Amino acid sequence: MVKQDRAARTRQSLIHAAAEVFAQEGFAPASLAAISRRAGVSNGALHFHFENKKMLAQAVEDEAAETVRRITEEAVNGGGQALQVLVDTTHELMSRLADDIVIQAGFELGGDLAWREEPRLRRGWQRWIEDMLRRADAEGGLAEGVSPADASPAIVAVTVGLEVLGGEDKEWLSTETITGFWDLMLPRLASRQSPCRSVRPGEAASGTP
Numbered sequence: 001m002v003k004q005d006r007a008a009r010t011r012q013s014l015i016h017a018a019a020e021v022f023a024q025e026g027f028a029p030a031s032l033a034a035i036s037r038r039a040g041v042s043n044g045a046l047h048f049h050f051e052n053k054k055m056l057a058q059a060v061e062d063e064a065a066e067t068v069r070r071i072t073e074e075a076v077n078g079g080g081q082a083l084q085v086l087v088d089t090t091h092e093l094m095s096r097l098a099d100d101i102v103i104q105a106g107f108e109l110g111g112d113l114a115w116r117e118e119p120r121l122r123r124g125w126q127r128w129i130e131d132m133l134r135r136a137d138a139e140g141g142l143a144e145g146v147s148p149a150d151a152s153p154a155i156v157a158v159t160v161g162l163e164v165l166g167g168e169d170k171e172w173l174s175t176e177t178i179t180g181f182w183d184l185m186l187p188r189l190a191s192r193q194s195p196c197r198s199v200r201p202g203e204a205a206s207g208t209p
Contacts, residue, residue: 011049013039015063018056019105023167027057028114057115064106065121071096072128082135083142083189084196089132090159091178091200093125097166098173107163122163126156141194151189175200 017039021030032053036046050056075089096103110119133148133155142151158181166173182198190196 007049010039010041010045011059014041014046014049014056015059016102019060019064019102022057022060022112023101023105023108026114027053027109027112032056054115057109060102061106061109061120064103065124067096067100067103068093068106068121068124076132081141081194081196082132082139083194086129086132086136086155087182087186087196087198088200090155090182091175094159094162094166094173094178095175095200097163098170104167108167111164122160125159126152129155129159136194141191141196143189143191146189155185 014035018030018035020038021035025034030053032046033043035056036043039046050059071092072089075085075092078085080088097107107121109115110121110123130148130152133142133151136142137148142148162172162177162181171177179198179200186196186198
């Protein structure tokens, strides 16, 4: 058990170190030597867990995808109107992007053509937004004349744009920035019967439509 625990900690340290290096340098320039140094392990220990850089990148992306899956799944299972769930989850994801280097690197790897052509996490986030808007529409939560197809491109474009900009300046991922976006969006998006708030859950409401 002690050896297994040590191996699990070493593997996690390597994933975290790889995420930091990939986020800072990109996939192609990143070296296994730099990753092992940052993790504080030997090259031999790295190769024991990961045969090559692609396997490390896959592990980073897989862990990021699993975290995003848990965030969205817990938000939906928590109940509430779909449009409010969408707003609250946007706050949660952007906050995690600011604090969790593995999630940040997972999204960035998806946009790195040296790693893969398909932006896996961004596509998954897009599909989830589209699904929540369809649910909101079915609940009567969207304003008259607004369809999920109308709303999803704007929300996807802004949130993915904030994710990209947040890699350089965390202010783009702040509660104030996300609240400001929803303050602008919700009056056009939400029906009069939908009591949506734009603020992060647990904070005092301001500018609520």
